[in-house]
Amino acid sequence: QTTLTIETSVPFTAHKIEPPSRTVETTPKELLGFFKDMAKMRRMEIAADSLYKSKLIRGFCHLYDGQEAVAVGMEAAITKKDCIITAYRDHCIYLGRGGTLVEAFAELMGRKAGCSKGKGGSMHFYKKDSGFYGGHGIVGAQVPLGCGLAFAQKYSKDGTVSFTMYGDGAANQGQLFEALNMAALWDLPAILVCENNHYGMGTAEWRAAKSPAYYKRGDYVPGLKVDGMDAFAVKQACKFAKEYALQNGPIILEMDTYRYHGHSMSDPGSTYRTRDEISGVRQERDPIERVRKLVLSHDLATEKELKDIEKEVRKEVDEAIAQAKESPMPEPSELFTNVYVKGFGVEAFGADRKEVKAVLP
Amino acid sequence: QTTLTIETSVPFTAHKIEPPSRTVETTPKELLGFFKDMAKMRRMEIAADSLYKSKLIRGFCHLYDGQEAVAVGMEAAITKKDCIITAYRDHCIYLGRGGTLVEAFAELMGRKAGCSKGKGGSMHFYKKDSGFYGGHGIVGAQVPLGCGLAFAQKYSKDGTVSFTMYGDGAANQGQLFEALNMAALWDLPAILVCENNHYGMGTAEWRAAKSPAYYKRGDYVPGLKVDGMDAFAVKQACKFAKEYALQNGPIILEMDTYRYHGHSMSDPGSTYRTRDEISGVRQERDPIERVRKLVLSHDLATEKELKDIEKEVRKEVDEAIAQAKESPMPEPSELFTNVYVKGFGVEAFGADRKEVKAVLP
Amino acid sequence: KQMTVRDALNSALDEEMSADPKVFLMGEEVGEYQGAYKISKGLLDKYGPERVRDTPITEAGFTGIGVGAAYYGLRPVVEFMTFNFSMQAIDHIINSAAKSNYMSAGQISVPIVFRGPNGAAAGVGAQHSQCYAAWYGSCPGLKVLAPYSSEDARGLLKAAIRDPDPVVFLENELLYGESFPVSDEVLDSSYCLPIGKAKIEREGKDVTITAFSKMVGYALQAAEILSKEGISAEVINLRSIRPLDRQTINASVRKTNRLVTVEEGYPQHGVGAEICASVVEESFGYLDAPVERIAGADVPMPYAANLERMAVPQNSNVLSASVGEPGNLMCPEYF
């Protein structure tokens, strides 16, 4: 198969390191794969929005549409032996790691077939067998956890790295600085990926951070600023970071990206930013449209063929939803499973201790 | 009275700011005052060491000898309307703020006459009427607290600043970075004083920090590195920092200093550093000896006169100890006072609920 | 007149800020966003950004800053978007706030309020559903309040803000939108409730049901149904977890001779356990039956709707506990 070379949208901006080249190698297959994978993610999130509105999904639900290039670019640079950990905006990371649509939707609807058997919900997807460690609801907490994965990788001499994703809001969390210091002291193969979508809930980055230059916030740790709407720039940066981290320890990648949806379903997403801003990004920087243009300009597919892919994806999503809906709620007995790996046959109680008791497995 | 000008031992090293001049103005009175104040602090700490060994002081006891120049230099630059907050190594800060030796020793021995009526102990000295907010036992916690004092000063338009002191070990705490970001966002008149005595307990700075350049660790916040063994350098830096902070917001001062004692009384202080290192500092950088030399070279007093001051100080300390020993233990009823300002007459219980009950004031 | 709990909290904040310039609000999204749950709606406009302070998502930092400001003499109200996130800041709540007045023998008082929604919401999973009443309630130096109705919300929040000590104020997201009748007295800006006093929401003579926050509503519903069965239940709205109103609880049990405790949190070392111990200590001879404890199931909160429903007390649980042996009274038609 032919190799294509593509120029990233903008150069990388670097802190304390020589940035990688803007020229990225790819193949037609990868390019088309990016298109399809991102289209699927986009479609999944839009479907989740509808399911939420029809009350099939409850509670918090944080959608990733707009940020897809980060998930697919990163996956293209690494293997499933590398680890990823992220926050609550985790559906597409899960998909990127090889999770299925059915398990995703079933989880969102709290069904037995969900990737967490319906017990986790939107914020708590995992796929350990492909190196995906969740799905964490507490802002910032995943950063030390991700460095801990890197610790274990190094301890086990596995030659792999961990990618820890966090938002611009999370970037101010103290535990990040604590973990980064240790990662640097101990040369952990930890890559901190700041998905800067420019808002933490309703707070613009500059209102939450004196220095919103997140790629520099590691101070003594090098960093790169990356166009997070350009899957190839993401891929290039992640490849570079993996090599760097295996040799030298931590590095920060700031992904300049954007979320189209509000923060979660209760946020219309339009009180703290202008509609113009949103539509401007959609028109000029949309990650899927960028790849569509690349496919077309390299004559790898026709517009029609791309539309067909989108239709196909839509169908896949619809079918997955239908299948997920078939899945029953978890068995009531699941209330008491997985509290412990080893429950020692201890008695545990439900809300009314006389009515509901269980022996822990 | 004449004005003297003195050169600081070394130039200031600056991060993101133009450093102040090395030339410091002083007066004979100030110079002699520094000598006496530091001598008193030194003597107090050495006496505390003896009292500890004779079991009159219990628990943790962290001594400040070696670091006296920071306390006196800082006081010389500010007023009692400015706030100071520090960690557990707080005896001399308390003295600097105008606390008495009797109250200090009484507190150390858990007596009624103590500055916290014997309820706080070594780590919990306060003197709110002179702007001293303690005395905190949890590493790093005083940093946000100190920024909170600065917040209140600005909120109240008081035109004063707060000095928040923390160690090189504490400098890695995440809450410092959180507080600093907010202090910078909100232009709080907060001066962070890192007393770098090069060890956090038994851990050398470089083993705990990837970047032990603490004056730079504020990243986007300016910093100065100061010879913390030179009271005049400290004074100059604190004066400069106060002016800066009132105009612009936070600044970090790294005081290069040294503790002669072990971390606390259970630490001989000699397993993780060499005796040569300690005696080298004593011989070449001792803050009291530096001032002694200045006094002599400026012909402000004779060696004999300085020895007399030291004798006088010794006597003051001995008398204070005697007086503190006279103070009784707190009344048993104090067990239940100060739990609340307003206790609503609620019943509170002792270890045996039937034997000891109290009505909270 | 009716008022939602949200408006009750909002008006209480508004009035106390207007009464005392030292009172200010800080937390995530309290200002421009008008509060994640809109409790602070309109306050930024009215009091400006100095007094309605949006913070970064750095709980340890801003809580410490709040406590420091209280040391200095201000009266901060620190909002946690939910109390789950207070764990990042709990060292400041306990070690910096609760203990300072004691350690300083009264020099450093800490007039601060920590508030926000506590406990389970709907479908938010294990990390966002914990109840912190028992934890904070165990700590001397703290006062811990948990309003149920709009009257509680107004009266207790105003009391908390005026109080010279650190107060943990536990709201409930699911109650924010609920309306309650309010009297003119409650609406008066001088209205304030005493800290440490429970409220007998309904008098009864056969069984005492203690509850706080959302569970008070369930207890009242259960009492209503029980009354139709000829069982007269006394419902105590604790209002204050610390100090706990042992007197009111014990007096009630001495009258009814039976006790059911209801809470949403984990059972072990919970509020129910403490109430049980308090009654055993003071009114042992009056108890005609074992104390019945209704609490959250002893598991992290599951997401799936059916499991979630099993994990938090339902009013059927309160009901069946109140009639003694399970199955004594099965009235599915009521629910």
Next chain:
Amino acid sequence: KQMTVRDALNSALDEEMSADPKVFLMGEEVGEYQGAYKISKGLLDKYGPERVRDTPITEAGFTGIGVGAAYYGLRPVVEFMTFNFSMQAIDHIINSAAKSNYMSAGQISVPIVFRGPNGAAAGVGAQHSQCYAAWYGSCPGLKVLAPYSSEDARGLLKAAIRDPDPVVFLENELLYGESFPVSDEVLDSSYCLPIGKAKIEREGKDVTITAFSKMVGYALQAAEILSKEGISAEVINLRSIRPLDRQTINASVRKTNRLVTVEEGYPQHGVGAEICASVVEESFGYLDAPVERIAGADVPMPYAANLERMAVPQNSNVLSASVGEPGNLMCPEYF
């Protein structure tokens, strides 16, 4: 043979590290300094800095790193210099460690041990003296152990390290230097105690005394004195706070018909309250007298020696509680 608790812990760590290369120790001063309280003495030399990892003073960070390493499959032992500092990291203990196996429906197990001295030491004041048994013990997903003797220390620490779930392991600084007799069985490297089982340290028939950690010693001393007065006390060393061995406790109370609970922590929502509730729930009819609760005084820990003594249970408290009405048995000569 005699062994100190310190050596018991040290040898347990040593043996488990030698048995399983996935076990490693991390924390402040655990390596070059040999442990702030010398629990890890010699381990750095033996296992090297990769497995005995000195950390900066950043509890939130290193606890999160430990939990992340456990996600991956290692078996970290995280030392807190004291459990007071675990509050900086408590979000990771609760939200990242305790809940992950549940939220992931079993995918992400968290085989980790959090250990260090808990509760009061001598003269260290309010911020360094808190007992966290009740807090951690309330959380599903955690197991919480509290050893008293050297046998406990060895057997429970080894069990904790081998356990696939997160274990909070509460030591006591004042016990580190105490020596206890140990059998050959206890010294065997295969020795391990079951989690969730209390130990009857002394059999008796008149009153049950439950205690954990240092308080077990007081309970045993009180029982000894009581026996001279003709009162036969059964002393239960809880060993495990969560799961709590309700069975052993209830069986004992059904025999003795009287219960005294002893703990050092704050009373409200404490371990004693839970034990009281458990007994009221299961053995109400067997209780001949109100449960007596001995606990830390409901105040922050004062520094002054006389106040501190009043703030923590003394064996005289255990004693007088065990004989019923205060003053029934006053035997100052014993103390």
